[in-house]
Amino acid sequence: MIIIGLMSGTSVDGIDAAIVNIEGQGLDLKVDLLVGQTFPYSPSLREEILQVCAGKPLSMEELSKLDNAIASEFAQAVTSIIPDDLKVDLIGSHGQTVYHQPPQKNQLGYTLQLGRGDLISYLTGINTVSNFRVADIALGGQGAPLVSKIDVCLYRHPHHHRCLQNIGGIGNATYLPSSHTPQWQEKIMGWDTGPGNVLIDLAVQELTNNQQKFDFNGEWSRQGKPCQVLVKKWLNQDFFKQKPPKSTGRELFSPHYLQQCLKDAQTYNLSSADCLATLTELTVASIADSYHRFLPSPPHEVVLAGGGSRNSYLKERLQAHLPHSRLLNSDDLGISSEFKEAIAFAILAYWHINNFPGNLPQVTGAKKEVILGQHYLSSR
Template sequence: MRVIGLISGTSVDGIDAALVEITGREWDLEVELLAAQTYPYPGGLREQILGVCAGDALSMAELASLDDAIATAFADAAIRIQADHQNAQLIGSHGQTVYHRPPDTTPHHLGYSLQLGRGALIAHLTNITTVSNFRAADIQEGGQGAPLVPKVDVCLLSHPQRHRCIQNLGGIGNVAYLPPSHSHQLIQGWDTGPGNALLDLAVQHLSNGTQTYDQDGAWAATGKPCQPLVAKWLQHPFFHQAPPKSTGRELFGVEYFQQCLIDGREWNLKDADLLATLTELTVASIALGYQKFLPAMPSEVLLCGGGSRNLYLRSRLAAILQLPVMTTDEVGLNGDFKEAIAFAVLAYWRQLGIPGNLPECTGARQAIPLGDIHPKGL
């Protein structure tokens, strides 16, 4: 089946679209990437989304308009990615997360996660059956609704002998721990904390809005991390909370960054030193999570997501972990579009009635097919 996967992550960099050919059913899955592209949001839409994520108030009419604008942009991405290819038979659209609240310890208190870009409109505009709202079913079962990609990682990235960590570095970082492929019962996964979110906020602030990210980590590489400040930041309860756990910009967003700025001024950090220190927080929080919560350290770490292109971050992670750190590209899976590929697979499984979540990663009571199906127009 030809399936399109669509997602815009917590960095709100644009819509990642992947057109794939899927064969097999579940653990025998095979995926061929036919086309992949990132489509920027139309002018002003990214800023509006970031504003909502930061707490800007919306009327219900404005929320409906934003939902439709995002869906229209996603539908346009799905149409454009099919150029020069046979039409897809299915779309899996994650949408754009604008709010995520994990479940707490209160009895019967479910989590809440809102993704805009309604699947019904995407199906209507593309005339392709669309699966969306993937997180709701896991949350209904008491889960975090995240991370949802580890089962796909198991199918596409497990190794017969090696213990692997697949570390995604979007706005928020998340890990899937894959023991050798004969030991599926030991799989784990959780959100590790900030990925690029704080770094991007810092770059935008320090450059007065002229830059949106630190390409290759070149700016941060000219600075020196303030280790006492990293140690202070690592005292945050999230880093010590046992999995399953998830987070978002609600915790590691604008308000958190403003406190980081204050802390940096108290230590008289130069701009490059602040970037290096925020990079070290991402790296150190990943390492701390591995050390505290994994049954064993991995043989190797495979990076994916936008942060995998940050050469400084990658070198710091390899230095702290003392492990080989590569990208998923180096083992045959495109790291820039792995999340989009994953939601194509989750939509494919939803059509077949196959569960897409792993309860050991999300905390759900049971494995369950994920997503709402919106049939194409007649």
Template sequence: MQPTRVIGLMSGTSVDGIDTALVEISGQDVNLQVKLIAGETYPYPAKLQERILSICAGASISMAELATIDDAIAVSFATAAKHIQQYISPGDPPVSLIGSHGQTVYHRPIGDRELGTDHQAIGYSLQLGRGALIAHITGITTVSNFRVGDIAVGGHGAPLVPRVDAFLLSHAQESRCIQNIGGIGNVTFIPPRGDDWLSKIRGWDTGPGNSLLDLTVQYFTNGTKKYDENGNWAASGTPCYSLVEKWLNQDYFHLPPPKSTGRELFGVNYLQDCLQDAEVYNLSQADFLATMTELTAASIVHSYQNFLPKMPEKVLLCGGGSRNIYLRNRLELLLGGVSVANTDTVGLSAAFKEAIAFAILAYWRTISLPGNLPAATGASQEVLLGEVYSKS
């Protein structure tokens, strides 16, 4: 059986561009094989990115504008999917499927409100960039809107990558944590493969990843810089550990998994509260950024220490935050003797792992395999994920 060529599309809570992965997939689950042919990150048009960020920060929007932005995001995703196909050589098999996560603009985890005495409260998550339009523009069958299936059976709709992590990154003897550091951090704990190992996998959102770091840099530079490259700015400062200890008292960090979060919590308002807390310490900008970086590292380690059955033997990093050298060094120090590396070291691109994951989830959807892991999302059962839109 020939491998299936799939494009995975992903833009996370950092809204820093559309990660695009062109892959070949074969097998199903335990025999799953993935080859990355090409990966690129395509920027949003500046005005669209600015508007997405304002919506994520709570700006009001009319239904007419919502529809326009939904279309604009879909066009951007479709354009990325068309561009990545330049890496297909003449005579090679064409792409037959696209898996698009879309752009999350609102995420409300399960249980935030009551729906009535005869109904159990369920969550809500909104991703823009409709799959029907991507399929129409590209002429390629597209799977999108992955979260709603898990939410419908009582899950958070996040994180959705643990099942993919399990089949791509498990080890026969070694327990591992796969730690994605995007705008929000999420972890998959994978025990050694053995009896009933899949049921022992756990996953959840650990808290802020790059979101607060990027917002801090943008605040201090009036938007002239978007992020702290390699963590160099933070590395020039000194963390205020008293502030980190105070911030770790925030309710989310003590909430047991399954759990998920987003910019709705760790966004602009949270940063403003942190800046206010820091006033009495007279921190320099570098000190404050170092302190925010310490919060990301410390919240990850706090999460492991409080909610894992045991500490892992190895932590594999992925996502944009895996390139932040200072953050990685702080995480490694706080983890003590636990080995820390990027997923590149075990053959899976750290930069494009999330996009690869949604290519796989789309592939699983078309061969009728479930994509969620109830132990990670809190869903009542395994379900097919994603809505399928045929080319037109």
């Protein structure tokens, strides 16, 4: 089956579109990436999304217009990426998260992804599955991370204990014990590790008056020296100590959060490069700290994906924190690190129409497995 997976993450860089061919059943799938491309948001739409993520209030009319605008750009990505001679059977669209609230005591969580699937289906003429997180949340789950079951499908290994570490705006991890470990599937874990690129990106934008959007390859951070005293202080934040299941987003690691970090940096007279190096150190230290806190032993391999996997300075610092683990990029295993999450939502759409549950309750905290997503049939 030919499926297009669509994903825009917490970095709000643009829409990742992946055309994949999927065959098989359940966890035993053959997944081939045929085409992958990223379509940047228009600058005005990206800025509006970021403002909403930062807490800008909207009227219902404004919300509906934003929902439609995002769906229209997702649909345009679909029509732009499909070769003339290819018939696509299905779309799996994550949409754009603008708000995420993990469940509280005696209260369900809430999550909102804009980019309505019914409009994508209408505009493209292709059946579309979207709104994947809400079914898990309705069962008491976090609704995140949802990639963990895909990680089981694509990355399990008979001998190696692996951590699949995505570093997008927010970092998330899946721990996969060796599949020869007794009852290995019951020992799978997953959680959001904390900030990925979000604070680094926000800092670069502030320090350059929005002339730069991110620290390319960590070149600016590499010129500085991380302040370990500050990193240790920041790691005392409650989220890092919280045991999985757990998830987070821009609601916590926000522009306001960054301002407090920058204020702390001034106390230590850090240069701009020192500040970026220290924020990068927070990302890698939070990943490593979570492994030390929550895993039975260091993983044999850490497989990286997402934008952070292309930051050589960040990777060097992560290796320094995880000296006993081998760092790999997902590409090394034949799965695109750039389009991994778009591929994941293509798989979740495939599982939906095949009535196969897409969540892992021990990862999300949901009461049971459930079919994820809402299916919109094309009217064409």
